[in-house]
Amino acid sequence: MKARLRKLLIAISETFWLVPAAMTLLGISLAIAFVQIDAAGLLPPWLLNSPLLYSGGGTGARILLGAVASSTIGVAGTVFSITIAALSLAAGQMGPRLLRNFVKDRGNQLTLGVFLATFSYALMVLRTVRTQGDGAFVPHLSLSFGILLAIVSVGTLIYFVGHMAGRINVDTVIGLVSEDVRTAIDRLTLDTRQPAPPPIEIWRDAVPVCDDRSGYLQQFDSAGLAGWAKENDVIIHLLVRPGDYVFPGAPIALVRPQTDGCEDAIRAATALGGQRGSASDLEFPIRQLVEVAVRALSPGINDPHTAISVIDRLGAALCDMVPRHLSTGLTLIDGRLVLVTPAITYDGLVDAMFHMIRQNGVGSTAVLIRVLEVLTAVMSCETDIMRQRTLRRHADLVLAEARQIGSQADRDTLDLRHKAFMVMMERGPVGHLFVKSAGDDKDA
Structure with a gap:
């Protein structure tokens, strides 16, 4: 259950719409709050007469808010179009699997969120403005904050143009993915060497556990499964690790001795998805870098300098690993082995880095x-x-x-x-x- 919940939370956090939607709700909430302050007459006279606040009439307020709303929603559409164009360019030159780096980019999300929040704020305030014939009401504080949001939107547009110009640069993308590789190495490697895996002979009498699901293993609750194994006095050998594809009907684990409920425990501790990607998958960011290099070496692009830049970053990652140790996949509780998971080896890691680059x-x-x-x-x-x-x-x-x-x-x-x-x-x-x-x- 924890694995599925973690998968859901990560999927929500990486969606493109979450930040813009939250900022839109914030804009609506601020509009309601400021209008209530204006309607309650809580502003002191000296602030109402201050040049910092809007001092025009209802007609001017309607025109101003209408201009802010129409311009910001128009620019928001332009920002969205530019983002889609950048995604198309990245997919063609650097690979479609790198699109997730653009989608989860906070700069793009915040830019769209600012424009949508300003648009929503202007609409909510506009509906409360009344001219003399309707019983005059001009929310001066709300109008002034709307002008401030419009100025912020102009600055955001300038930032967005420079941000996207840098983001579509291949060296910038390589640098960002390289940071993902270094972060994964720091998180998934150890300071000290772990014990070696037990001999294969201990699994001679193990019973295979099959799974009818299919998809990539995205999240794995090793602590939960290890705790269940300890409680039931069994040893489990998981046959897949995060990033591997689970085939329907194929064995997903070995258990010794056979125990009821093992299938349900493994199902609850694993969460599958339609695409590869996991914070526990060290090979995933490495394969993203390799994909950039392989595409650069294709006859249609023929850009060896990009491939050389990727090779340099891969070498730096291997140097980062010199003092670190890879996990052997063993989980012990109170000195007793309860869970074994497939562990990535140094051979496999270097193979993933250089095989495809060398071949292409x-x-x-x-x-x-x-x-x-x-x-x-x-x-x-x-x-x-x-x-x-x-x-x-x-x-x-x-x-x-x-x-x-x-x-x-x-x-x-x-x-x-x-x-x-x-x-x-x-x-x-x-x-x-x-x-x-x-x-x-x-x-x-």
Whole structure:
């Protein structure tokens, strides 16, 4: 139940309409409140005669509020059109999965909310204004605040133009997604190494638990499921992790020993959705970055500089991970193992980063060179032997792709970069310096 509630709250918080709707209600509430203050005559005479408040008649007030309402709703439509155009451009150049970054952008939501709130405020005040023939009533405080909202709307429009110009810049998008990657690394990795998973043999007598649902696992209440497992004296091995697709009728978990109610407990602890995306899915923001690079390497766009920028950010993420440890997916309560979940490995993480870029960058020597350079930089600060082997495996794969390049000079350049990587791995930065110097002399 907690997983489904968390999924609902996250879905609501990321919707585009929530902030504009809240600001519209705020505008209506302020209009009612200010009109009540004007009608009650609570304003002191010195404030009514102050140049800070509107001092015109009913006709002028109607014209003013009508102008504010009509102009703000018109600009709101323009803002919405610009947002849709930006979304279309982002979908074509950077991938449709990055649209969620534009939709949940608070700057766009606040801009539309300001215009809709001003429009609603002006309409609510306009309905209370009466001329001399109708029993004159001019809400001076409400009119003055409406003028202030109109000025704020002008400033908001200026902000929105600059904001959107920056947001559709591919480097800005890459930077924002990179921050998501770094945040996910800080949140989903550990300071200390966890115990290794138990041997596979303990699951030999386990009973599979099937699920008739389908969709991506978006939220998982590990604490709730672990608590249920402890109460019922069982061990559960979940076969999917956040971000994985659950196929209908396929096993979703193993349980030992078999216990009634396990299916319901797993169903209550998991929430599925139609699209991938979870705060607990470390690969998701990485795949968003990779998608930008892959699209940049497509023949229709052919922008290797964007791909190189993505590769640099991926290398920075691997350097951030040097002092961190990945979870092994074990949940222990009072020293007893109750729940095992699939854990992402360093191999799988690096595969997700570089496989598709390498495969689509075969025709771009500059991209393959940059992959080797970034792997060399990561190797310079990585001390874990197993992680070094993973980095070397990817460096060897890049060198293997170099055989498909027609230019001998390009193949020689890639071979030299690979040698520099190997020297960094075997002799460290000092030995790498001499290899790099020799390579520079050769290029000269």
